[in-house]
Amino acid sequence: MEVRRQDIHNSDIPVVCRACEARHGGVCGVLTPEQLGELNKHSSRHRLDTGAEVIGQGETVVNYSNIIRGVVKLTKVMADGRQQIVGLQFAPDFLGRPFLEESAITAEAATESEVCNFPRQVLDRLVRRTPELEHKLHRQALKELDEARDWMLTLGRKTAQEKVASFLHLIATHVDPENIETTVFDLPLSRADIADFLGLTIETVSRQFTKLRKENVIRIENNRHVSVPDMDRLMRYAGND
Amino acid sequence: MEVRRQDIHNSDIPVVCRACEARHGGVCGVLTPEQLGELNKHSSRHRLDTGAEVIGQGETVVNYSNIIRGVVKLTKVMADGRQQIVGLQFAPDFLGRPFLEESAITAEAATESEVCNFPRQVLDRLVRRTPELEHKLHRQALKELDEARDWMLTLGRKTAQEKVASFLHLIATHVDPENIETTVFDLPLSRADIADFLGLTIETVSRQFTKLRKENVIRIENNRHVSVPDMDRLMRYAGND
DNA sequence: CGCGCCATTTGATTTTGATCAAGTGAAAAG
DNA sequence: CTTTTCACTTGATCAAAATCAAATGGCGCG
Known part of the structure; x- marks a missing residue:
């Protein structure tokens, strides 16, 4: 029945x-x-x-x-x-x-x-x-x-570094509809779009990516492919304690 | 009936x-x-x-x-x-x-x-x-x-001056539930609150108020009482063309 | 393979707004 | 009436991010 x-x-x-x-x-x-x-x-x-x-x-x-x-x-x-x-x-x-x-x-x-x-x-x-x-x-x-x-709050009060880290966390928690949080993903936005999202310039976004990469918060391949070895660490960089 | x-x-x-x-x-x-x-x-x-x-x-x-x-x-x-x-x-x-x-x-x-x-x-x-x-x-x-x-848009892309002007316009269009737009009003927020609203510091807000006053975009009495002689001019200062 | 295109990165310099530090002025407290 | 307080203003300096300017580095295409 x-x-x-x-x-x-x-x-x-x-x-x-x-x-x-x-x-x-x-x-x-x-x-x-x-x-x-x-x-x-x-x-x-x-x-x-x-x-x-x-x-x-x-x-x-x-x-x-x-x-x-x-x-x-x-x-x-x-x-x-x-x-x-x-x-x-x-x-x-x-x-x-x-x-x-x-x-x-x-x-x-x-x-x-x-x-x-x-x-x-x-x-x-x-x-x-x-x-x-x-x-x-x-x-x-x-x-x-x-x-x-x-x-x-991000736009009004966070620094460029915190903004970029916040953006990465946002993407990690949204790109995959199946998962709450992903540690390896492709950025759906160009640097120009990221800048427009964060209220920054392309150059500043790029510099912050480089900085996060050098400090081993993230790894980047081919500009778009990102992996986050320690999500909590990224969160701290984003100002979310 | x-x-x-x-x-x-x-x-x-x-x-x-x-x-x-x-x-x-x-x-x-x-x-x-x-x-x-x-x-x-x-x-x-x-x-x-x-x-x-x-x-x-x-x-x-x-x-x-x-x-x-x-x-x-x-x-x-x-x-x-x-x-x-x-x-x-x-x-x-x-x-x-x-x-x-x-x-x-x-x-x-x-x-x-x-x-x-x-x-x-x-x-x-x-x-x-x-x-x-x-x-x-x-x-x-x-x-x-x-x-x-x-x-x-205001937080991410406007200058300090445009932010303050935008804030004044917002207040002018909201303080009085009876009127769509008021040209004389009291600010419901302190400078500190305005700064927190605009993602600025108190000092920057104050300086922009002074600047708008000196350029006759607004008049201010007793810190809180504001009059706007030309609302379209204020709008232009707010970046809303 | 070499060329041009485009996105991105990197570097030098400038600008905007933050920070630090005194003032001012009006209203409340003594 | 004087003092204190508090919000706000003003000034000097500093720092973060914007701007201007070149590199770099894939990638498609002839």
């Missing part, structure tokens, strides 16, 4: 969703098969090259997305071109700002990525009828808020 | 809530008279002196609050004492982090304030039964997230 019900349910779930890596952790996880089916009718998967823009600052929001794979950066730019990354989103995060017509930020792929898009209106309608979905989105918004506030 | 219903409703609303300045803008605005009555049974109003702590970083959350009057600052501290204000909340904002046992931040009154406290459990229960309430809290979380991200 239990098994049979399971079967029926599975067959109700859209084929593309069944194998979706983001289905359980992401917003889709709270939907019933019927709702998933409805959403799926209007949704589409896309591959994004590094640098591909999902939405631009000031543009009208037509789609929300789920990140299936990859890292998406959220940036704000000033009129004179100064730029700040205000958030990094990893799979299976939801991507979008509910209840606003116009995006206040630019979202673009930091790495080669994959997303699942669905029209704003379809999800908005679904949210109104599904308290669990709003709850899920609410939790994600609160998580992003916590992360943003952690980062404000 | 319409009038009579209104009367019945009014008589159902708890006496203390009827005159509450925060009732309409705040979370209470979405509650039915019955729900308001239930919440009110467990809630209590408190006056807060400047500096009074609402909750401390790392403490267990027992209460949520509504700000009735005044300004509350949200701060994060590092182990060595470095401090960053990560949010300013004005009446009638909701104060609290739903769905988390432990507070990641300290909240304290930046000015003499008044809040209405209610037990975490009572509101949590109410949220589960009231989608409109969760929607309201969700919207507030998203508003705070937008503000946090705006501020990240």
Whole structure:
């Protein structure tokens, strides 16, 4: 009986969703098969090259997305071109700002990525009828808020060295959706992006990487591949005692 | 008939809530008279002196609050004492982090304030039964997230002068709950708090105030009373073109 | 293989804001 | 009325990170 019900349910779930890596952790996880089916009718998967823009600052929001794979950066730019990354989103995060017509930020792929898009209106309608979905989105918004506030402390009060170490720790705890903390990983961001994330220049970021490497806090190969022999030590360099 | 219903409703609303300045803008605005009555049974109003702590970083959350009057600052501290204000909340904002046992931040009154406290459990229960309430809290979380991200750009990429000008503009647009923008106002924060908000030192903040005053961007009396003759000019100094 | 491209690193110098150290002024306390 | 206190301002010097300027080092391509 239990098994049979399971079967029926599975067959109700859209084929593309069944194998979706983001289905359980992401917003889709709270939907019933019927709702998933409805959403799926209007949704589409896309591959994004590094640098591909999902939405631009000031543009009208037509789609929300789920990140299936990859890292998406959220940036704000000033009129004179100064730029700040205000958030990094990893799979299976939801991507979008509910209840606003116009995006206040630019979202673009930091790495080669994959997303699942669905029209704003379809999800908005679904949210109104599904308290669990709003709850899920609410939790994600609160998580992003916590992360943003952690980062404000980093931006406002930490030294360049602490900023870079904090960034490495952030990546170590987020790149792999499977693991809470990874000690060997590839940086999803270029030095320029890291600088934009940390409120520093490329040169300062590079110098701090060199310093951390010379003090054996990290090892680096090919610019992007990092290993951290002692995560606690890195944490201390990040100012997190 | 319409009038009579209104009367019945009014008589159902708890006496203390009827005159509450925060009732309409705040979370209470979405509650039915019955729900308001239930919440009110467990809630209590408190006056807060400047500096009074609402909750401390790392403490267990027992209460949520509504700000009735005044300004509350949200701060994060590092182990060595470095401090960053990560949010300013004005009446009638909701104060609290739903769905988390432990507070990641300290909240304290930046000015003499008044809040209405209610037990975490009572509101949590109410949220589960009231989608409109969760929607309201969700919207507030998203508003705070937008503000946090705006501020990240300020912290990471703006000069000291732009930071101070940005702060003045923020205050001008938030101190008076009645008005979108005020040109004459009292600063709700000391120089030390402003420094903690902007990621600067007291001395740098002071020097930038002097500079803005000398260039007639602002006038200052008694350290706290500010008037802005030309808000667009201030905006330009803030780097918002 | 050699060339050019691009990201990154490294070096020299400058600038911004922090730090250290006195002042000032207004309000509270004696 | 004087003294103390506290928040804020001002000044001199210092240090961290920005800026300007060259190297370096893969990597794709002819």
